[in-house]
Amino acid sequence: MFYRENGQFKTSYQSDLQIFPIAQDRIALALFALVAFVAVPMLASDYLFRAVLVPFLILSLAAIGLNVLVGYCGQISLGTGAFMAVGAYAAYNLNARIEGMPLLLSLIGGGLCAMVFGILFGIPSLRIRGLYLAVATLAAQFFVDWFTNRVAWVTNGSSSGSVSVSALQFFGLALDSPARKYLLCLSLLVLLGLAAKNLVRGAIGREWMAMRDMDVAAAVIGIRPVYAKLSAFAVSSFIVGVAGALWGFVHLGAWEPAAFGIDKSFQLLFMVIIGGLGSIVGAVFGAAFIVLLPLFLNLVPHWLGLAISTGTASFLEHMIFGALIVFFLIVEPHGLAALWATARQKLRLWPFPH
């Protein structure tokens, strides 16, 4: 009875087109923003920031980027790790080679480089489709793995490919506490997430979805397949690149190419699928799930008082992870976003059953 739209009439297209048309949603959102921006920084522990919140935020951003490509435009990508790597290393080079380069510009620069890279590796999608396209993205993944390992220029001379950044500053403010890093990531997530949401509900988003659903019909309406596909790769890679730069700079601090290997690509793909293809908020749910799951799996034996060796724990984790993925795909192929939508539907009717 609280979550009703009664009395909320939309008198203009403008109000109907809002991202959160229901007033209760907007109130909830305001509360949530209050908690996220104010309460959490004050209350959360350093461990929580470092191990949970910051990775969650950055991976959510990357998952949103990937969702644009896979969920909205229907192009399979198994090489997301590579795009993150390009973003990270490009940002690193901008930061290391240019004196006094502002952090924000390095991050954006990383995103732009990833974007160019994305467009390049998106060109095969004009000719190749479906599972065959998956190999093009794998080519990107392994090529970048090798490139960042072998080509010394990329890592500013480091022989093993590992680099590090230190003393980050954001417009003069030193990012020396986990809380500040958290706020930076949160702000970027909100900004880029909002931009992504605007894109997917606008004209270009419809073009992407048209390409995903039936590209032959899309051509007949006048949609240019080249523009639609490459723009999806471009936007997606930009966002993923920024996320990669954040991952290296803010979360890891020091990294090597292996940090962006194929495991990361799979991890992001899982997030997008479990969260729900074609849903911005779904990507965030998916990221939360994947980030929290290993922590949870580690804690359970603790609670039950069992002592397991780390090796065994890791194998069990693998098994449970795999089983959960399959379980999720069977039970809710449209992901957590669909579950969320169903829950809200039920909430609208509460306390009545139907």
Add this chain to the structure above:
Amino acid sequence: MGFFLETLFGGLMAGMLYALVAIGFVLIFKASGVFNFAQGAMVLFAALTMARFAEWIPRWTGLDNMLLVNLLAACVAAAAMVVVAWLVERLVLRHLVNQEGITLLMATLGISYFLDGAGQLLFGSSTYKIDVGMPKDPMIVLENTFQGGLLLSKEDLYAAAMAALLVVLLSLFFQKTKTGRALRAVADDHQAAQSIGIPLARIWVIVWSVGGLVALVAGVIWGSKLGVQYSISLVALKAFPVVILGGLTSVPGAILGGLIIGVGEKLSEIYLGPMVGGGIENWFAYVLALAFLLVRPQGLFGDKIIDRV
């Protein structure tokens, strides 16, 4: 010239090994429409089962005839793969019948994680030996034509022969037996096959079992050559570009693709590698497949994708 031929040969042999894994993919894709990301994990699991049981059987029963032990171990491993196939059909495939390609792909990825974990949990995570009596010593041929002769690996030759035998057996199976015909029917059209009474569930168990057995053969050969360890499932990742190159639905394509990639990799590593610091092998297969697909988007022998409006 001699060196070139040796490299070429080495590439062909490596290619054969990739093809072995790839054949498993193609079979499963042909008959169930699933791109089995877990093929590599299946190879590892099969190899682990074989290796460990080959160790345990003498310990438990006191048998010391290696041939018998290996045979028994192979039987156990084969049975294990059939069980895996049955479980996959029952728990996964049955519930995902009408889902899109990417969902099935993700499901097999999940299966692969599960198998990796389960394999290592049950059998341990060190490197294990498989010894099926493959000759380890090299062979020198054509001493009269080339100075010093060409150095070939007998083991690789045996592997190639086994792979060839496998392909012949599989072709006979598909063409001549009733089950083979049913599998081809299912590959063509699930619903039509069902409507003439072919039991889809049983077919899928058979297909995945055959895929598992092929994985076992691949696992034995790879394991005998490299030792059975976790990294085998990563090497199997190479089989993807092989399958893509050959066309997702073609067994001859898988073999030809494997040979092309095996040779291409070796040659590029030896001749181009030094120019860029080495390590080309890691990505060459993929880039080659990609370049090929740009010319022919359905692979060498794959089915052309036609849109009807």
Add this chain to the structure above:
Amino acid sequence: MSSRKTGDVILDVQNISLSFGGVKALTDISFDVREHEVRAIIGPNGAGKSSMLNCINGVYQPQQGQITFRGQHFRHMNSRQVAEMGVARTFQNLALFKGMSVLDNIMTGRNLKMKSGILAQALRWGPAAREEIAQREFVERIIDFLEIQLHRKTPVGRLPYGLQKRVDLGRALAMEPQVLLLDEPMAGMNVEEKQDMSRFILDVNDEFGTTIVLIEHDMGVVMDISDRVVVLDYGKKIGDGTPDEVRNNEDVIRAYLGTEH
């Protein structure tokens, strides 16, 4: 039949031949379409009617012949060019975007008219926001016209077949076409739905003057609403004229009913 003022020839199909491998889908087809008229293409199944539309539309490239649109000659039509020139179509098998709502499907038809760049869209900044609203208004008028207001937010895949066909028409109408190619718009509909659809088609022709080229099997509908009819059989043209002329054409009767022995 209403007394519509038909204008000059707007679309002229000349000597079109199309084959797929060894199969000849169309052999030397020529006919013209006058502005503002309703032109029907009829014929038994497999006669090549959809292929003809696909040629006009740029989906298939004919091996021979040319198509003249408003005086401009084309050997090969390019889908996007054709769309820009003001030709829209519906599909026999409903090529709707199943993952999107009715509203979004029809909005995609406005795509050619939307000019905002990606950056502007990302920020939903002034002009981009205004454009989105303006297009929404236009699409809502189409939704009103087709009487599908109740379903505007429903995912298209969930609608019954008859309504999906209406959405297909809506998407084509959103392109503000000068020529509308309709491929069996009434297939699979019951009598009432056919009446509704006929009414929509006639309304579009009356109110907007849109030229209609229509493939249809229901003879009653064809005879009722068309100005002129082309008859195809096995890829060849066997009749061309007013509904009455075609109805009495012996070749046409033979094609549909078979010959008497």
